[in-house]
Amino acid sequence: MRRTAARAEAPASEPVASSSPASPVAALRTEFSFELPRGYVDESGTVHRAGTMRLSTARDELVPLRDMRVQENPAYLSVVLLGRVITRLGTLPSVHDGVVESMFASDLAFLQDFYRQINAEGHTRAAVSCPHCSESFEVELAGSRLGES
Numbered sequence: 001m002r003r004t005a006a007r008a009e010a011p012a013s014e015p016v017a018s019s020s021p022a023s024p025v026a027a028l029r030t031e032f033s034f035e036l037p038r039g040y041v042d043e044s045g046t047v048h049r050a051g052t053m054r055l056s057t058a059r060d061e062l063v064p065l066r067d068m069r070v071q072e073n074p075a076y077l078s079v080v081l082l083g084r085v086i087t088r089l090g091t092l093p094s095v096h097d098g099v100v101e102s103m104f105a106s107d108l109a110f111l112q113d114f115y116r117q118i119n120a121e122g123h124t125r126a127a128v129s130c131p132h133c134s135e136s137f138e139v140e141l142a143g144s145r146l147g148e149s
Contacts, residue, residue, distance in 0.1 A: 030055045031087065032118050036107045040089060040099060048090025053082075053111070056119050060084045082111050 031054045039049040064070050064080035083097030092099065100108065129136050 032114070034111070034114050036089075036103075037110050038104045038107050040092075040103050040107065042092065046090070048092055051089040051095070052087045053085050053114060053118065054087050056081070056085050056115070078108070078112050078115075082108075082115065085115065086111070 031052050033050070033052050036049045036051065039047040041047050060081060064077055064084070067076070067080050069076045070080055079100045080097045082100045083095065086095040086100070089095045089099065100111075103111075
């Protein structure tokens with residue numbers, strides 16, 4: 001009992017992050033909203049486009065490597081991985097690899113790129129160039145629709 005009580009009190013003794021100008025603390029953003037270009041169509045015909053993806057953990061990247069489908073076909077890795085890190089998609093009660101494998105190829109490609117953006121680069125902005133005037137600028141990928149900046 002005493003040991004449990006000590007563990008419960010331990011977090012309270014840790015320093016509390018302050019947002020005062022003397023000690024600015026940037027909150028770590030772990031979830032990112034997105035909107036699929038086409039949308040996942042469920043068995044009732046409902047289209048689900050808006051979703052949320054969380055940052056991946058080492059476990060998220062390691063566990064799918066033991067999956068037989070991934071061992072037989074390495075291309076299946078992204079399907080299993082995305083099924084682990086997408087936390088919400090429209091009004092679906094849950095998102096899993098079965099949902100991801102039923103998505104349109106354009107949505108899968110979008111999610112693969114989105115995954116790379118938030119996990120490798122730490123943000124959802126992409127540097128692009130205008131195909132007409134060659135001017136460089138950044139676009140926000142999170143929560144935007146294809147073609148909007």
